[in-house]
Amino acid sequence: MHIYFIKNNLRYTILSxxxxxxxxxxxxxxxxxxxxxxxxxxxxxxxxxxxxNNLLITYKDSLTIPNINIKKTAFFNLVISKLYYFLGAYNKxxxxxxxxxxNYESIKDTAFMMYALINMGAIYGENNEDDIxxxxxxxxxxxxxxxxxxxxxxxxxxxxxxxxxxxDREKTLEYYKKxxxxxxxxxxxxxxxxxxxxxxxxxxxxxxxxxxxIYLKALKLIDDKHFFYNSLCTxxxxxxxxxxxxxxALHYTYIALQSSKKFHSINNxxxxxxLMTSIxxxxxxxxxxxxxxxxxxxxxxxxxxNKKIEYVSRLKVINETDKxxxxxxxxxxxxxWYHLQLKYLxxxxxxxxxxxxxxxxxxxxxxxxxxKIVKESVQSLKIEEEVIRxxxxxxxxxxxxxxxxxxxxxxxxxxxxxxKYLEEDKLxxxxxxxxxxxxxxxxxxxxxxxxxxxxxxxxSFVKLVNSYRVKEAKRMLIDEExxxxxxxxxxxxxxFKSTSSFYRVFKIETGVTPSFYIKxxxx
Numbered sequence: 001m002h003i004y005f006i007k008n009n010l011r012y013t014i015l016s017x018x019x020x021x022x023x024x025x026x027x028x029x030x031x032x033x034x035x036x037x038x039x040x041x042x043x044x045x046x047x048x049x050x051x052x053n054n055l056l057i058t059y060k061d062s063l064t065i066p067n068i069n070i071k072k073t074a075f076f077n078l079v080i081s082k083l084y085y086f087l088g089a090y091n092k093x094x095x096x097x098x099x100x101x102x103n104y105e106s107i108k109d110t111a112f113m114m115y116a117l118i119n120m121g122a123i124y125g126e127n128n129e130d131d132i133x134x135x136x137x138x139x140x141x142x143x144x145x146x147x148x149x150x151x152x153x154x155x156x157x158x159x160x161x162x163x164x165x166x167x168d169r170e171k172t173l174e175y176y177k178k179x180x181x182x183x184x185x186x187x188x189x190x191x192x193x194x195x196x197x198x199x200x201x202x203x204x205x206x207x208x209x210x211x212x213x214i215y216l217k218a219l220k221l222i223d224d225k226h227f228f229y230n231s232l233c234t235x236x237x238x239x240x241x242x243x244x245x246x247x248x249a250l251h252y253t254y255i256a257l258q259s260s261k262k263f264h265s266i267n268n269x270x271x272x273x274x275l276m277t278s279i280x281x282x283x284x285x286x287x288x289x290x291x292x293x294x295x296x297x298x299x300x301x302x303x304x305x306n307k308k309i310e311y312v313s314r315l316k317v318i319n320e321t322d323k324x325x326x327x328x329x330x331x332x333x334x335x336x337w338y339h340l341q342l343k344y345l346x347x348x349x350x351x352x353x354x355x356x357x358x359x360x361x362x363x364x365x366x367x368x369x370x371x372k373i374v375k376e377s378v379q380s381l382k383i384e385e386e387v388i389r390x391x392x393x394x395x396x397x398x399x400x401x402x403x404x405x406x407x408x409x410x411x412x413x414x415x416x417x418x419x420k421y422l423e424e425d426k427l428x429x430x431x432x433x434x435x436x437x438x439x440x441x442x443x444x445x446x447x448x449x450x451x452x453x454x455x456x457x458x459x460s461f462v463k464l465v466n467s468y469r470v471k472e473a474k475r476m477l478i479d480e481e482x483x484x485x486x487x488x489x490x491x492x493x494x495x496f497k498s499t500s501s502f503y504r505v506f507k508i509e510t511g512v513t514p515s516f517y518i519k520x521x522x523x
Contacts, residue, residue, distance in 0.1 A: 035075050039115060042079055047086065056083050056321050074103030078116055085119070090127045097123060114143055114152065121159060130163040137163065154182040158193055169201045192218050192228050199235065208242035215239055230259040230268050237275060241282070250279050270299040415456045417442055418449065428468040429495040435461045469495040470509040473502070477518045487514050 047055070059076045062068075068076075081097035084090075101116040117140045124133035137160045144152035161175030176198050199214035215236045222229055233256035240249035253276050260268035273296035280289035345358050421427050421441060438461070439446035453461050473494040476482045482490065491502030491514070506514050 036111070039075070039079065039082075042082055049087070052083050052086055053321060056080065059083070060321070070103050070107055071109070074100050074107070074109070074112065074116075077103065078112070078119060081119055081123070085123055085126070090123055093123050094120070110143060110147065114140060117143070125159075125163065130167075134160060134163040150182045154179045154190070157182065158190075158197065161197060165197070165201065166204075169205060172201050173198060188221055188226075189228075191221055192232070195221075196228075196232065196235070199239075203235070203239060203242070206242065208239045212236065212239035212243065224255075224259050224262065230256050230265070230272075233259060234271060234275060237279075241275075241279060246279055246283050250276070250283075253279060266299055266302055270296055273299060411452050411455070414442065414444060414449070415452050418453065422465070422468050426468075426472070428465045429472065429493065431492070431495050431497040433465065433495065465495070466505045467509060470506055473506060473514065474510070474517070477514065478521045487518075490514070 042055070059079050062076050063073065063080075065072075077096045078100035081093045081095075081100055084093035084096065097116065097120050101113065101120060104113040104116050117136045121133045121136035121140070124130070124136065137156055140156045141153065141160070143149075144156060157175045157179035161172040161179065164171040164175065176194050180194060195214050195218035199211045199218070202208075202211040202214065215232055219229070219232045219236065222232075233252045237249045237252040237256065240246070240252065253272060256268070257272045257276075260272055273292045276292040277289050277296055280286075280292060341358065341362075418438065421438065427433050427438070427441075435446045435450060439449055442449065450461050453459065453464055457464055459467070473490055473496075476485065476490045476493065485493070488499045488502075491499055491506075494502070496502035496505070503513060506517075510517060512520075
């Protein structure tokens with residue numbers, strides 16, 4: 001049995017329903033205020049790790065505003081809890097979520113109290129602490145009953161049923177029935193969530209015929225453009241497989257595969273190819289099983305690699321956000337101090353000697369800042385070299401499946417091939433290295449390569465190559481073995497055509513000249 005989908009389906013269902021709750025809850029308020037709109041937008045979670053990091057810094061910094069009222073404090077804590085939830089930092093998410101809930105309880109804000117309870121239920125549910133999650137969903141039930149909110153009750157009963165999915169399947173079905181009785185909108189997602197959840201219960205009981213009938217009923221509600229379509233086809237294939245009807249199982253697996261191609265989902269491809277492998281094994285078709293197993297492994301390796309990279313990024317954000325906030329605080333204090341200095345300078349500008357003294361002090365600070373730039377640049381260079389070594393160790397290029405046997409184009413694969421030529425082959429050291437040459441090496445249209453570089457880095461091909469040339473020059477400048485080289489020679493070895501272009505690009509990239517960089521590299 002392919003438990004990868006059935007086992008994880010509960011979590012996906014909870015998260016889907018929670019999203020519906022956030023979008024569709026009717027709290028009997030006269031109007032949706034700006035804070036609700038802001039929270040709903042953030043709750044959709046369509047952010048990169050870097051964007052989450054920036055939002056965390058913004059909202060955590062907002063908590064330090066003097067004399068902030070409790071309503072704003074509660075909102076900032078709720079948002080921070082949700083952002084940590086997206087990063088998978090559940091302990092931090094729980095800490096901020098509890099503070100937010102306590103704040104809303106103290107001011108008796110029922111609408112946002114509901115949001116806070118949903119948030120806590122989601123965190124504990126995702127963390128596999130279903131008993132605690134159920135307690136929060138039960139509190140939502142009481143609030144919804146008190147306010148006669150049928151919509152809230154219907155969606156919440158789905159969540160309550162899901163928490164019993166692995167413990168008490170009869171209880172699960174009972175809550176699904178309650179959800180239907182309170183359902184008022186009867187949206188497609190609501191209906192599919194109920195049907196899919198009920199079918200999953202029968203599937204886990206190995207009542208494949210009952211599960212199959214319900215899965216097929218759910219599938220009739222949507223077309224192949226719906227994001228639930230692939231999951232339902234996979235479930236139907238699993239049910240047919242459980243019944244021993246391998247031909248029908250294979251038929252729906254192929255339908256699921258076509259759906260995966262429409263959405264370009266790597267996870268869906270991996271799941272579908274895994275299922276096809278097992279079906280062909282049961283059909284004793286070793287060649288087909290081997291073929292689809294290779295495809296599954298290729299996509300699965302790519303998923304694992306992406307998860308590793310994302311995990312490192314998330315961990316960095318979780319560990320360094322507070323440090324960045326502290327640095328921001330120090331910088332703010334410095335700015336305040338500099339503003340006071342400038343203000344004082346304007347007041348006492350008639351005292352020439354004092355003015356000259358202040359100018360001299362500021363000049364020294366600027367020089368010190370430039371030295372700090374050089375120092376941080378040297379440190380960042382070492383970190384970048386470590387990242388390159390880590391990337392090579394993880395065998396990124398191998399994981400991009402050069403010969404994976406599919407027609408699915410992968411811009412990531414092309415981008416990592418470009419990076420390989422730059423980082424491993426150092427083609428940028430050739431001052432005649434052009435986009436046309438790179439296009440010939442990779443065998444792909446130069447315009448397409450240029451677009452990929454722009455999408456992935458935000459820079460042009462020339463700027464990307466020049467950044468690598470500057471990094472190479474910095475490595476040579478800090479290496480004592482190169483002390484006998486002139487700056488002009490280092491520029492040419494790094495790939496610059498002329499000394500003037502070397503100086504100009506180096507100053508743009510680092511903020512200082514090569515001569516200043518080499519003089520202050522050890523400061």
